[in-house]
Amino acid sequence: MIEHVPVKGLxxxxxxxxxxxxxxxxxxxxxxxxxxxxxxxxxxxRLYDETHxxxxxxxxxxxxxGFGIDEIRGxxxxxxxxxxxxxxxxxxxxxxxxxxxxxxADLRRIExxxxxxxxxxxxxxxxxxxxxxxxxx
Amino acid sequence: MIEHVPVKGLxxxxxxxxxxxxxxxxxxxxxxxxxxxxxxxxxxxRLYDETHxxxxxxxxxxxxxGFGIDEIRGxxxxxxxxxxxxxxxxxxxxxxxxxxxxxxADLRRIExxxxxxxxxxxxxxxxxxxxxxxxxx
DNA sequence: CATAGCTCCTGTAGTCACTACAGGCTCAAG
DNA sequence: CTTGAGCCTGTAGTGACTACAGGAGCTATG
Numbered sequence: 001m002i003e004h005v006p007v008k009g010l011x012x013x014x015x016x017x018x019x020x021x022x023x024x025x026x027x028x029x030x031x032x033x034x035x036x037x038x039x040x041x042x043x044x045x046r047l048y049d050e051t052h053x054x055x056x057x058x059x060x061x062x063x064x065x066g067f068g069i070d071e072i073r074g075x076x077x078x079x080x081x082x083x084x085x086x087x088x089x090x091x092x093x094x095x096x097x098x099x100x101x102x103x104x105a106d107l108r109r110i111e112x113x114x115x116x117x118x119x120x121x122x123x124x125x126x127x128x129x130x131x132x133x134x135x136x137x
Numbered sequence: 138m139i140e141h142v143p144v145k146g147l148x149x150x151x152x153x154x155x156x157x158x159x160x161x162x163x164x165x166x167x168x169x170x171x172x173x174x175x176x177x178x179x180x181x182x183r184l185y186d187e188t189h190x191x192x193x194x195x196x197x198x199x200x201x202x203g204f205g206i207d208e209i210r211g212x213x214x215x216x217x218x219x220x221x222x223x224x225x226x227x228x229x230x231x232x233x234x235x236x237x238x239x240x241x242a243d244l245r246r247i248e249x250x251x252x253x254x255x256x257x258x259x260x261x262x263x264x265x266x267x268x269x270x271x272x273x274x
Numbered sequence: 275c276a277t278a279g280c281t282c283c284t285g286t287a288g289t290c291a292c293t294a295c296a297g298g299c300t301c302a303a304g
Numbered sequence: 305c306t307t308g309a310g311c312c313t314g315t316a317g318t319g320a321c322t323a324c325a326g327g328a329g330c331t332a333t334g
Binding site: 079085110123 | 199201202216224227240258261266268269273
């Protein structure tokens with residue numbers, strides 16, 4: 001009569017399905033200390049609960065918004081300390097927003113250059129291509 | 138009377154200075170076959186010339202424009218074959234431009250979301266932060 | 275009861291585009 | 305002759321995963 005009642009808790013694949021996170025990535029986040037080590041079943045299987053689902057969603061959402069692992073570690077520390085204030089969060093988020101804006105500006109510059117060069121390109125079978133010339137210059 | 142006249146040609150550090158390319162990166166490009174193996178001096182020092190300068194500039198410019206190593210390999214193949222046509226170049230450049238535009242769209246979405254959330258943030262010492270709530274949701 | 279096929283466990287290697295380092299040789303200046 | 309820079313090589317580290325190898329366990333079917 002040991003463990004006849006199925007141990008409640010989500011296994012790795014269930015957590016993966018619930019969050020859309022790659023199954024290997026979950027273990028990776030555990031290894032680097034973003035996800036806590038979950039309790040284990042008698043046979044050593046990881047057993048997750050709703051707190052893990054929420055934490056993983058937080059991480060994934062932050063990644064989507066372009067935060068790096070270390071930045072997320074910082075945000076999670078604030079959450080865990082429960083001492084976070086709006087001011088602290090702003091302090092971390094504002095430079096991140098600035099970075100994203102810089103990346104956008106960069107890409108737009110590249111896009112303009114590439115589009116302009118392509119527009120000069122006849123698309124015919126001539127051996128002189130303005131794109132290559134732009135790259136070589 | 139061996140090699141009294143300095144062997145003409147640029148050494149790695151000179152090529153690095155002329156192109157702005159990190160000195161280690163030059164060897165890396167050689168290892169992966171983007172840069173050709175240059176001739177060597179009697180003692181085995183690499184000796185570059187203007188053709189190497191031009192090729193490296195082409196590579197660096199392409200990287201700046203966001204082309205991956207394999208894409209550059211493709212462009213260089215076209216250049217080397219001397220059989221390139223505008224049509225071939227367009228074929229390779231158009232999808233790349235589309236990728237860049239997709240990345241811009243992505244980043245703009247992220248930027249809007251982050252900016253909107255930050256705008257709701259009072260910056261005061263309250264423990265409920267709309268940014269964290271947005272991340273957790 | 276046995277076997278098949280799935281999921282789980284672990285550690286490790288591969289990805290991309292570099293960058294850095296260790297250990298040894300060469301070269302020019304002082 | 306010594307010092308310090310620059311060259312050579314191979315290898316390891318970066319970030320954020322992703323994939324694989326080798327072994328154990330679970331469940332369903334014959």
